[in-house]
Ligand code: GDP
């Protein structure tokens with residue numbers, strides 16, 4: 001009988017699932033002592049940020065999930081970095097790098113009682129170059145008398161200074177309103193979740209059974225619309241109800257209309273496949289179980305991974321596999337697909353209808369993994385544990401460290417990890433593997449970007 005598909009073994013993820021897409025990121029920059037940490041505590045509503053010594057992590061947490069006026073965002077406190085470790089100039093540059101690479105908006109804090117210093121101007125130059133929206137906070141304006149000083153900061157040339165007192169809370173509400181206004185509108189990918197049926201592509205080599213699968217799927221349930229985006233002459237997609245939900249099957253015209261024995265047809269077929277993958281959110285790669293696996297099968301799955309789409313692997317024509325060979329075939333497939341172990345797999349027959357009912361749950365599991373968001377606090381706690389147990393190896397007397405990490409996007413989960421130096425590829429893969437072990441991401445590629453800050 002059948003062994004359970006991989007994803008049924010996946011551990012229950014320990015995080016909250018969200019399908020609201022990534023949170024926007026706000027980075028706080030400014031020279032030391034202007035009051036950044038005080039402001040962070042004010043915004044997240046805590047008297048003091050938790051500071052813990054974890055080996056390999058400069059500070060326990062330097063980014064926080066925050067909320068203002070009902071809108072969530074991730075607050076990155078660059079003030080937590082240790083200036084002694086890298087020297088002052090490097091620190092300013094490092095902060096600016098955070099702003100450039102990571103943030104959707106920058107909260108630039110200046111001490112109004114001190115006025116503009118050379119380092120403030122250095123930060124302004126980098127911020128200008130970055131093109132990111134900047135909100136200027138003139139801090140330590142504890143009362144009316146200091147407000148005039150704040151107005152001097154207009155001369156920085158980056159817009160209106162918001163006079164605030166991080167210590168007492170004065171003016172921080174208006175400043176946060178400005179920060180929210182500076183953030184880009186909800187990311188476009190969020191629409192993918194909220195609006196319209198999910199987009200599924202069925203791809204695979206010729207003759208693996210794509211059109212049989214499509215017919216089976218469309219027959220068991222109801223085809224609602226046959227021409228959504230295409231012209232009336234050449235309907236491209238089909239809207240199909242499966243498991244009580246609408247799904248948009250991508251480029252079904254390309255599956256139904258077979259072009260064979262035409263010169264260059266392989267080339268056009270692969271163009272078409274890549275186009276369908278691009279447009280899809282989740283891709284079902286169909287493989288012929290009665291034939292040995294080929295390079296072309298692997299290439300298609302690689303494309304799905306590289307394009308960052310959710311992946312389901314459907315072994316079709318399972319009816320052609322002898323009962324007593326099935327177990328061994330499973331083992332072979334495990335071996336062949338070791339790099340896609342994270343993808344849900346179903347063994348089906350489009351002809352007999354065998355296990356077709358497993359297809360939709362597999363697609364849903366993959367979409368779920370694709371949309372997983374790990375809260376910043378949990379991610380950094382995880383990174384702290386990981387580094388404490390398995391620090392990056394020392395290379396030529398240096399040990400690169402993790403400063404902090406944040407999940408930059410979902411769909412697919414993409415992590416930006418800021419470090420004090422270059423990481424070895426093997427250690428980066430180690431992080432990826434451990435992320436999967438802890439958080440699941442079933443059916444989804446996981447991208448990890450190491451960002452050395454020097
Ligand atoms: P950071 O190095 O930028 O993170 O600055 P801190 O938050 O550690 O603050 C530096 C110093 O400025 C501390 O002594 C704070 O108490 C003080 N400070 C921060 N905000 C204010 C404020 O709004 N008013 C006044 N008077 N002092 C502040």
Ligand code: GDP
Nearest residue numbers: 206207208209210211212316317320349350351
């Ligand atoms: P496509 O080129 O990928 O769209 O493949 P088709 O759906 O046209 O199928 C190619 C051939 O495989 C046809 O002769 C189908 O009848 C046959 N086929 C498709 N699915 C199955 C299956 O599950 N079992 C068996 N035995 N044959 C199948």
